[in-house]
Amino acid sequence: MISYRLLSPRWRKVWADLAGNKLRTLLVVLSIAVGVFAVGMVASSYLMFQRDMANSWSSASPASVSLYADPFDEELIDSIRSLRGVKEADGRFNADLRVFTAGGEWRQMWLTAIPDYIKQEVSVVRPQTGAWPPGDGDVLLERSSLAELGVTPGERILVETAAGNKRSLKVSGIVYDAGQIPSLFSGRSYGYINMDTLEKLDEDRQLNQVNLVVEPWVLQGKATAPIEAVGRRAFTKLEQGDTTVSGFQVNKPGEHLMQGTVNALLLLLAVLGVLSLFMSIFLLINTISAILTQQVRQVGIMKALGARRDQILRMxxxxVAVYGLLALAVAAPLGALAASAVTGFIAGVFNFDSGGVALPLKVLLLEAAVAVLVPLAAAFWPIWQGSGITVREAINDYGISSVAAQGRVDRWLDAALARMQALPRPVVLSLRNTFRRKGRLALTLLTLTTAGIVFMSVFSVRASLYATLEQALQYYRYDLMVVFTESYRTNRIEQAVMQVPGVKTAEVWELTSGRILRDARKEAENEASTEVTVYGPPRGAETIQPTMVTGRWLVPGDxxxxxxxxxxxxxxxxxxxxAPAILKVGDHKLRFTVVGITQGILxxxxxxxPGEWLTKALQASDRAHSVRITAWSGDRQEQKLLGRALDQHSKKNSLKVKRVDVTWENKQRxxxxFNILIAFLLVMAVLLAVVGALGLTGTMSINVLERTREIGVMRAIGASSREIGQVFVVEALCIGLISWLAGAVLAVPVAALLDYQVGLLFLHNPMEFYFSFAGVGIWLGVSVTLSLLASLLPAWNATRMSVREVLNYE
Incomplete structure (x- = not known):
């Protein structure tokens, strides 16, 4: 109390403004805190992502190059280690087989055998829980595969080898492999075994993958060309070792496999932060204007007592600076917690370790600048205008202004309202008051409209993503596909499949893999593209409907x-x-002419x-590796059961099944x-909607303050509390509906732009644009609800005012 008395009068007033109107203080602090929170969350998330992904990636000593080949002996690894530019190289064996999940389905699994788990040098697999290293007949599961398999350590899993034999393996522990794409994205599970277990899985004790790390002097920033040159020498060494290389992968230095996708999510978060910051600035301008509007007479009194404009400005x-510091105290820890939650969620999805909550100094300084400097800059002009009022203008202010029509819009609105005789007078007054303060209305509409645009655009992106998925599924017009481990006679496959009840049609396709060569030279094999999937459709295939970009599709006789x-x-x-094309499939070099380019979708x-020509060229005439099936029933559960029946029946007919794909299950995965992306976008939309609701609440509170004397006049002529409250509720609804209409119009181009960018960022192709009218309808409901909620407290405050209180209003 003593310290309070020691303050000069103007600083006492600052304290009184802070403590005397707690609701207003809360509103201003929230207005600033929203922007600080968003900026802090985005900045902290970005730094935490970079830190955690880099730590997880570097701790695994990731491979610079990975090569996949036919089985070879371990001696080849020593020769690759001796190559110039190679710092270290390790070999392993990958067995691509099937596993029976707890859900009763066969799924793809990649079992990796590592010669020495203790002396790993490249692409290190780290133990999490359980036994280490795996024993004979045991398997360690990669942690991202647990949900897919539905098993826990100590249980056993059933796997089916490439030879068609079933083997049981004990899950003895959990490991983390930062070098694997998470099971959610790859669609396969990962397990790790020792070399002795290979024999139990009908595999030879050999290797089929090489991971190598290049010497530091090879690296040139983020460039991959120098790394690829070293990898090509390893490629040649493997080929000289009488093995065929089927895959060649170069990793960008220091970059996690999922870095591109995470960076795209961070970009969306950055957009969220910028939008939230700008909207919080608009809220602050409105709120500061409200304070000055309420305190016009106080400014006049201070000037009458000798206060200068610069003193009032500083006060x-x-x-505003104190408001900013209070907002910083609230938003900084909340932003750090939100960033930790976001990072933890993404770490779980993309399978890297999260380092927990952190509030870096640079983020705290950024938040302090946003909390103090930005509000000061935003509030300067309203304060400058408010502090410039003269003593005479201040004393003559009665809180009733802008009633008479002053412009064309006002005159047009007055004329339109005059013709609406059937409307109740409180409603007419609400409609007129909506456009009374056009600058304030514009700022309020800007926040609400921005929130609506983002919300409706998110639903359009969602519609476009799902439409793109549907388009991709229409590309392949079948319900199930069975892929075999080896080729069989087409007649044998078709007869076996058609014997299964529920099968409507069966179309046998050749399915293999190859690499595209630059030319026919032997040296060109070292420069071949990465592995491509080669399909051989039968003549007149009906289970595909390609979208041609240029050229034509295959025709009979090709x-x-x-x-x-x-x-x-x-x-x-x-x-x-x-153009000519040379495709290497196994030991065969096939020469083609490109006749068409089709759109690749997901x-x-x-x-x-052409399937018939392709199998002849591969010396496997009238044989194939897969069959595409349409079912009589469109029911998902029946198609799922049909998949199991096809699996079992094929085995009974000695057809070794590699996998059974059910189209709707692929769609579901x-x-x-997609839902991960949609969730991020919805978080953006919801946060902006909250900002918009805060802005509307602030606007309505300002309106109540400005119209205090008007409320008194209404009270004096007999207006009830219900009628007074109705004035402000209807006004808020008008603002909400105008923002909805403006947002619905502007959402079309914004949604189209967002669709295009999301397509490039996440699908690497522009999406077809589909505008979601459902999103427009949902936002209408949300906008009306937010308007009602935002008007309740101001309307309630207005109804509590008595005539005596109003007459005493200053």
């Missing part, structure tokens, strides 16, 4: 014709309609060649990945 700027998708073109830009690099 109110100090008030022989050496090739259709490639746009994913292949990215790695092989030399391919064009009419797919890898695919090429299509893809939708799950």
């Amino acid at each position: 109110y700027l100090t008030l 022989e050496s014709a090739l259709v490639v998708n746009t994913e292949v073109i990215k790695d092989n830009p030399q391919l064009a309609v009419g 797919s890898g690099p695919y090429v299509y060649a 893809t939708e799950g990945r």
Whole structure:
């Protein structure tokens, strides 16, 4: 109390403004805190992502290059280690087989055998819980695969080998492999065994993968070309060792496999932070204007007592700075907690270790600047204008202004309202008051409209993503696909499949893999593209409906014709309609002419060649590796049961099944990945909606303050509390509906732009634009609800005012 008395009068007033109107203080602090929170969350998330992903990636000593080949002996690894530019190299064996999940389904699994778990040097697999290293007949599961398999350590899993034999393995522990794409995205599970267990899985004790790390002097920033040159020498060494290389992968230095996707999410978060910051500035301008509007007479009295404009300016700027510091105290820890939650969630999805809560000094300084400097800059002009009022203008202020029509909009509105005789007078007054303060209305509409645009655009992105998925599924017009471990006679496959009840049609396709060569030279094999999937559709295939970008699809009579998708073109830009193409499949070099380019949608690099010609060229005439099936029933559960029946019946007919794909299950898994993105976008929309609701609440509170004397006049002529409250509720609804209408119009181009960017960031292709009218309807409901909620407290405050209180209002 003594310290309070020692303050000069103007600083006492600052304290009184802070403590005397707690609701207003809370509103201003929240207005600033929203922007500080968003900026802090985005900045902290970015730094935490970079820190945690880099730590997880570097701790695994990730491979610079990975090569996949036919089985070879361990001696080849020593020769690769001796190559110039190679710092270290390790070998391992990957067995691609199937595992029986707890859900009663067969799924793909990659079992990796590592010769020495203790002396790992490259792409290190780290133990989490349980036994280490795995014993004979045991398996360690990668942690991202646990949910997919539905098992826990100590239980056993049943796997089916490439030879068709079933083996039981004990899950003895959990490991973490930072070098694997998480099971959610790859669609396969990962397990780790020792070399002795390979024999139990019908595999030879050999290697089929090389991981190598280049010497530091090879690295040139983020460039991959020098690393690829070293990898090509290892490629040549493997080929000289009488093995065929089927895959070649170069990793960007210091960059996590999922870095691109996470960076795209961070970009969306950054947009959220910027939007929230700008909207909080608008809220602050409105709120400071309200304070000055309420205190016009106080400013006049201070000036009458000799206060200068610069003193009043400093006083109110100090008030704003204190508001900012209070907002910083609230928003900084909340931003750090939110960033930790976001990072933890993404770490779980993308399978890297989260380092927990952190509030870096640079983020705290950024938040302090946003909390103090930005509000000061935003509030300067309203305070400058308010502090410039003269004593006479201040004393003559009665809180009733802008009633008479002053412009064309006002005159038009007055004329329109005059013709609406059937409307109740409180409603007419609400409609007129909505446009009374056009500058304040514009700022309020800006916040609400921005929130609505983002919300409706998110639903449009969601609609476009799902439509893109549907389009991709229409590309393949079948319900199930059975892939075999080896090729069989087409007649044998078709007869076996058609014997299963529920099968409507069966179309046998050749399915293999290959690499596109630059030319026919032997040296060109070392420069070949990464692995592409080769499909051989039968003549007149009906289970595919390709979207052609240029050229044509395969027609009966085609022989050496090739259709490639746009994913292949990215790695092989030399391919064009009419251009020659050389495809290496196994030991065969096949020469083609490109006749068409088809759109790749949610797919890898695919090429299509006439099935009959392709199998002859591969010396496997009238044989195939897969069959595409349409079912009589469209019921999902029945199709799932049909998949199991096909699996069992194929085995009874000695057809070794590699996998059974059910189309709707693939769709469901893809939708799950999409939902991660949609969840991020919805967080953005919800946060902006909260900001918009705060802005509307502030606007209505300002309106109540400004119209205090008007409320008194209404009271004096007999207006009830219900009628007074109705004035402000209807006004808030008008603002909400105007913002909804403006947002619905502006959401169309914004949603189209967001669709395009999301397509490039996450699908690497622009999406077809689909505007969501459902999103427009949902936002209408949200906008009306927010308007009602935002008006309740101001309306309630207005109804509590008595005539005596109003007459005493200053």
